[in-house]
Amino acid sequence: MSETASNRTAGLPSFDLSDEQQEMLDLADRYSRNELYPLAERMDNEEWWPDDAFPKLGEMGFFGISVPEEYGGVGMDVFTSGLIVQAIARWNHALSLSWIAHENLCLNNIYRNANEDLRRRYLPGLCSGEKVGALGLTEPGAGSDALGSMRATAKRDGDHYVLNGSKLFITNGPIADVLLVYAKTDKDRGAKGISAFIVEKDFPGFEVAQKLTKMGFRGSQTADLGP
Ligand SMILES: Cc1cc2nc3c(=O)[nH]c(=O)nc-3n(C[C@H](O)[C@H](O)[C@H](O)COP(=O)(O)OP(=O)(O)OC[C@H]3O[C@@H](n4cnc5c(N)ncnc54)[C@H](O)[C@@H]3O)c2cc1C
Known part of the structure; x- marks a missing residue:
């Protein structure tokens, strides 16, 4: 029996990721290494912003992590969104800062605090990455x-x-x-x-x-x- 499984059996807290969370972290890490790391040097040298980066992140399902699918989100939780930004930051720290401002400060904030009309109006575009927050x-x-x-x-x-x-x-x-x-x-x-x-x-x-x-x-x- 693994340490985590024995902790669960003994009623002790487990700090391991669930299979789903580990999959998301691995997926975001692989994507960031292959697609975002190659952009990092030019972004740093020229203060360049790659316009297609956000729509591609949206297509991959890396926005709206804590937002239900009915608004265009992924339907997971804020903890998982922390794993995704960790993966992005390993390979392109500037993009991870922009991701946080968009995903957490704006998108998740609107989901938690806005009324239904505003949620329906703004969340789908932010979740797809077509709109920047x-x-x-x-x-x-x-x-x-x-x-x-x-x-x-x-x-x-x-x-x-x-x-x-x-x-x-x-x-x-x-x-x-x-x-x-x-x-x-x-x-x-x-x-x-x-x-x-x-x-x-x-x-x-x-x-x-x-x-x-x-x-x-x-x-x-x-x-x-x-x-
Ligand atoms: C890269 C970057 C991105 C940012 N993005 C955003 C964003 O998206 N949205 C947004 O709204 N803001 C953003 N900010 C602003 C950020 O939140 C502020 O810079 C931060 O709140 C600190 O405020 P300040 O820069 O005015 O520093 P100040 O408040 O002037 O602080 C300067 C220094 O004085 C110290 N200090 C301040 N008050 C006291 C006190 N009472 N006693 C003792 N020490 C004190 C501080 O610890 C700090 O070391 C961003 C900042 C940066 C650098």
Whole structure:
């Protein structure tokens, strides 16, 4: 009997991966070694972004890991998504950072917190990798204390909100189609008066202020957003 099996029999916790999790890790590792590692040098040298990388990852089933199949996801769990990013990071660390911003900060966040209409509208495109996701929380002067020092505001105007403010260091910012952006709706409530808004790159007034040049993770695209 293996150690894991005997642990299970004795009612002790097992820290081994399930067969399904191990298969996903091996598949993601093989794919990343063959398909993503060859892109890494050019991404680092030129800050180049391979436009077809995300759609191919989506085709392989490496997005929407914790999202049910009815929204275009894989129907597994967040732990497994951690295994996939581990595999990607072994072979192309810049791509793994972009993967996290898309998969966890944006996609999984929308799945967990958005209403049904928004889930159905945004998750399929993010799960297939056709749309790139990002999350905008950090601001100039609001990094470690992002919630307390946030200056971006959102004001209701009829049936929609008008957002005002800037965001800083946003992973996938220059290439994102769907951005989850945090803004204060009620200044008097401090960190509790903040909401998240989905901003599409073509919404009126949205702009990428500049693409940033970095010392590391150079292939992962980073931007300042707003005026
Ligand atoms: C490559 C990259 C990608 C990023 N991607 C995203 C993204 O996708 N979305 C997003 O919203 N943000 C993103 N960020 C922003 C990131 O979350 C912030 O950089 C981080 O929160 C720290 O904020 P800051 O850079 O303003 O540093 P600061 O808050 O200015 O901190 C600078 C230093 O001071 C220290 N410090 C701060 N406050 C205190 C204190 N009270 N006491 C003692 N020490 C303190 C910190 O530990 C740190 O060492 C990204 C950043 C990088 C570098």
